[in-house]
Amino acid sequence: MADELKRRLVHASGSGLVALYLLANAFDLGLSWTRFRILMVVLALGTIFLEFTRLHLELEWWVYQRLYETLTREYEQEQFAGYGYYMLSMTVVVCLFQSAIALPAMLMLSLGDPVSGTVSDDTLKRVKGPKVLGTMFIVSAIIATPFLYETPLAVVAAALGAALADGVTVQVGDYIVDDNLTIPIYAGVLAWLVVTFV
Template sequence: MADELKRRLVHASGSGLVALYLLANYLELGLTWQRFRILMVVLAVGTLALEFLRLRVGLEWWIYEKLTREYEQDQIAGYGLYMISMAAVVLVFPSEIALPAMLMLALGDPISGAVSDDTLKRVKSPTVLVTMFVVCTVIAWPFLAPLATLAPIAAALGATIADGVTVKIRDFVLDDNLTIPIYAAVAAWVVLEFVPV
């Protein structure tokens, strides 16, 4: 249980990247969206390098023991997928879509995990689904509602589907650390592009 709490806190720490961008932007410190994109790519590449060292070279740090799950011992860990998906949405989408998508992963996922029973189900319980949807709508609202009222709802729905519906391809389970920001960003983008205001 203690390790699970540590994982959730590390998960939530990703919101610091969004806070860094917003604060630097507010204080006019020169962290443009383009520079933030470069930062996210550097962080994602660094994370993949660590995963390469862990999986191929055998690098074993105590932190891996605490923060990775049993099934991640011989495959890319959730934090690697987390950084890949965050970097992907930052590279592909504008800030008003990418930032809330990042926060849905950083904050929405650990909150929904706290109300989940942590068993692998095809579809999570209604309590988990509603919690994820409400949290993600609240997260997305300040970013997306000024652009289109339906956009935060669509983004939250995308994140909820990514978090709440398990996609299994043979023995491989598609990790929600990879899908939450991507589903949320795509759903918001579709609304902003194709749904009349």
């Protein structure tokens, strides 16, 4: 239980990236959207490097091993971990979309996913229950509103994308697609479609 709480807190800490961008803009510190994109690519590449060293170089540093044992789930010990998908999906939406779409999509992953996790029973289901789906949708809509208030339908679309990604398990062969990868991407794509074509 304590490790799960730590994982959720680390999950939520990704909101700091959004806060960094917003504060830098508010105080005119020169962090343009292009520079933020570069920063996210660097962070994603760093994450891939860490996962490569963990999985293939078998480093035995005590701190390194202890950190991974605490912050990764048992099934992630021998495969690419959820935090890697987390950074990759955030980077994808930042590189593909404008800030008004990418930033709330990032927050839906960093804040919405842990909140919906608190009402979930943590069992693997093809489709999660209405309580989990509804929680994720409402939290995501609240997150999206300050960014997309001029296009209410985009708020609904983004929240729907996040809720579907969080609540519907996608399996490709024997592989279950991590929702850390899909939440921002589904939310971003659906919001973009509405903003662009509706």
